[in-house]
Structure formats: C-alpha cells, structure tokens
Amino acid sequence: MKMMLNIYCGCFAMRGMQDWEGDEMKKLYFGSNLKMYKTIRETAEYLGELAKRTKDIDRNEMELFIIPSYTSLAEAAKTVEPHLVKLGAQNMCWEEKGQFTGEISPLMLKELGIELVMVGHSERRHVFHESDEEENRKVRCVLEQGMKALLCIGETAKEKEYSTSAETLRTQLKVGLYKVSEKWIPDIRIAYEPVWSIGVNGTPASAGYAQRMHRMIKQTLIEVFGEAGGKIPVLYGGSVNLQNAEELIVQPDIDGLFVGRAAWDAEPFDRLIRRAMCAHRGRSC
Numbered sequence: 001m002k003m004m005l006n007i008y009c010g011c012f013a014m015r016g017m018q019d020w021e022g023d024e025m026k027k028l029y030f031g032s033n034l035k036m037y038k039t040i041r042e043t044a045e046y047l048g049e050l051a052k053r054t055k056d057i058d059r060n061e062m063e064l065f066i067i068p069s070y071t072s073l074a075e076a077a078k079t080v081e082p083h084l085v086k087l088g089a090q091n092m093c094w095e096e097k098g099q100f101t102g103e104i105s106p107l108m109l110k111e112l113g114i115e116l117v118m119v120g121h122s123e124r125r126h127v128f129h130e131s132d133e134e135e136n137r138k139v140r141c142v143l144e145q146g147m148k149a150l151l152c153i154g155e156t157a158k159e160k161e162y163s164t165s166a167e168t169l170r171t172q173l174k175v176g177l178y179k180v181s182e183k184w185i186p187d188i189r190i191a192y193e194p195v196w197s198i199g200v201n202g203t204p205a206s207a208g209y210a211q212r213m214h215r216m217i218k219q220t221l222i223e224v225f226g227e228a229g230g231k232i233p234v235l236y237g238g239s240v241n242l243q244n245a246e247e248l249i250v251q252p253d254i255d256g257l258f259v260g261r262a263a264w265d266a267e268p269f270d271r272l273i274r275r276a277m278c279a280h281r282g283r284s285c
C-alpha cells in the first residue's frame with residue numbers, strides 16, 4: 001500500500017485502468033532503440049522472441065516498442081504483430097521527397113507500416129550535431145504524417161555540473177515542440193535521457209534525480225500545452241538495467257523505461273519489464 005500511495009502521489013500521469021482497490025493505474029511504456037546493432041536476421045529473431053515472451057502481458061497496461069535500424073524495418077514489420085510490439089524508426093527527414101541524399105522520408109516509413117519515429121536521440125544531437133530547430137521540423141512532420149513522435153531530450157555532464165539541466169531540458173522541449181498543436185498530444189512521447197547516463201561509459205541517474213527532472217519536464221509540458229500536456233508519457237532512459245528498473249518505475253512522474261543495452265536480448269528485457277510492472281503495482285513477483 002505504501003508503494004501504491006507513492007505511485008498515486010504522481011499527479012499527472014493517470015490514465016486508463018483501475019487496480020484491485022478501484023484506483024486508477026497508469027499505463028507503462030517500455031521501449032528499446034537498437035542503435036547500429038543487429039542484422040536483419042538478428043532483429044527478426046529478437047523481435048519474434050520478445051513478442052512470444054511478452055504476449056501474455058495485457059497491452060492496455062503497457063506499450064512495448066522497438067526501434068531497429070532502417071535496413072531491418074521491412075523484415076521486422078513482417079515478423080511482429082503491431083499490437084504486441086510497435087515498431088519505430090531511429091530518425092527521419094522532415095520532407096516527403098526531394099534532393100536529400102542519404103535521408104529517409106516519412107512516406108517510406110509509412111509504406112512499411114511504421115508507427116513511431118524517434119527524434120533527437122542524444123547520439124543524433126551530439127555525434128551528428130542536430131539542432132533543436134531540426135528536431136522541431138522532424139517532430140512536426142512525424143505528427144502531420146500520422147505517426148507518433150518520440151522526442152528525446154537530455155542534458156550533458158557539463159550542463160549538470162553548471163546546474164543548468166533545467167534550462168537545457170526546457171529549451172529542448174519548448175523548441176522541439178514549437179508550433180505543435182495540442183491535438184497531437186496523444187501521439188507524443190518524451191524520453192528523458194541524460195547524456196552522461198547513456199552507454200558503456202554512462203552512470204545511471206539516481207531515481208531521485210530522475211524523478212525531479214521528470215517532474216520539471218511534466219510542468220514544462222503543461223506550460224506548453226495546458227493541463228492536457230501532463231498526459232504525455234515521459235520515459236526515463238540511460239543505463240536502465242535489471243537492478244535499477246524497479247526504483248525508477250515507482251517514481252510518480254516516470255511513465256516508462258527506454259532501455260538500451262539491457263534490452264537487446266529478449267529474455268532479460270522480458271524479465272526487466274515484468275519486474276518493473278510488479279514494482280509499479282506494489283506486488284512482489
């Protein structure tokens with residue numbers, strides 16, 4: 001019950017179902033970006049295995065999405081049923097067609113039945129130097145094309161050191177969502193991934209720090225869209241693993257986990273999801 005109370009203190013993310021006490025339970029979101037890993041065959045095997053392992057979990061209670069490389073998307077779309085695993089693309093051009101060598105158009109993704117497009121992953125921002133303005137053009141295009149946009153935001157270690165994390169995150173949100181109409185709210189997801197927490201050299205954010213940032217992100221979303229902005233799911237990402245998934249997911253303003261390395265094998269990812277869902281419900285599993 002104590003954990004339940006902790007969960008229900010979260011004032012923003014309530015939607016959907018009721019638990020056994022008649023209180024509302026929020027839907028949880030779990031996803032993974034496969035980055036530049038896995039061949040077509042490996043992706044298909046992984047997706048098949050993940051769908052099989054997780055198919056008994058009620059999709060009204062959780063949404064599961066995987067973001068493979070472009071070259072695997074066509075085969076991936078043939079492999080999994082979309083209600084079990086939603087497929088996303090790692091990036092997209094903001095134009096439908098044109099002289100954009102090396103880019104992928106929203107029409108090409110829609111042709112494959114892709115539902116979600118990730119925009120502004122830390123590696124796009126910091127390795128490929130994408131700007132907030134570019135992310136905004138992409139977010140608007142994704143939504144106008146009828147797909148869901150997963151906007152990734154996160155501060156660098158230096159910004160954290162200077163105590164300017166809030167400024168960075170608020171700018172990334174406000175520019176990234178500039179001129180996005182509130183009618184698109186159901187199609188927006190945010191992933192908060194501190195740059196210093198991502199990858200082999202990353203340190204996971206503490207649950208307390210992540211919660212404080214998530215609270216601020218939700219407040220900014222309300223500022224941008226009005227009260228309805230508080231319904232946008234905000235996922236935490238950055239060195240999520242089997243050890244820290246539970247303490248992160250029970251935070252009132254964390255609506256899901258965006259997992260890299262710890263999700264790239266179906267069996268431990270399935271375990272992580274179940275562990276997090278049990279913790280969220282205040283049950284031991």
Ligand code: PGA
Pocket residue numbers: 033193197198199200202237238239240258259260261262
């Ligand atoms: P990680 O990756 O979980 O391996 O740190 C997270 C990400 O880049 O999305």
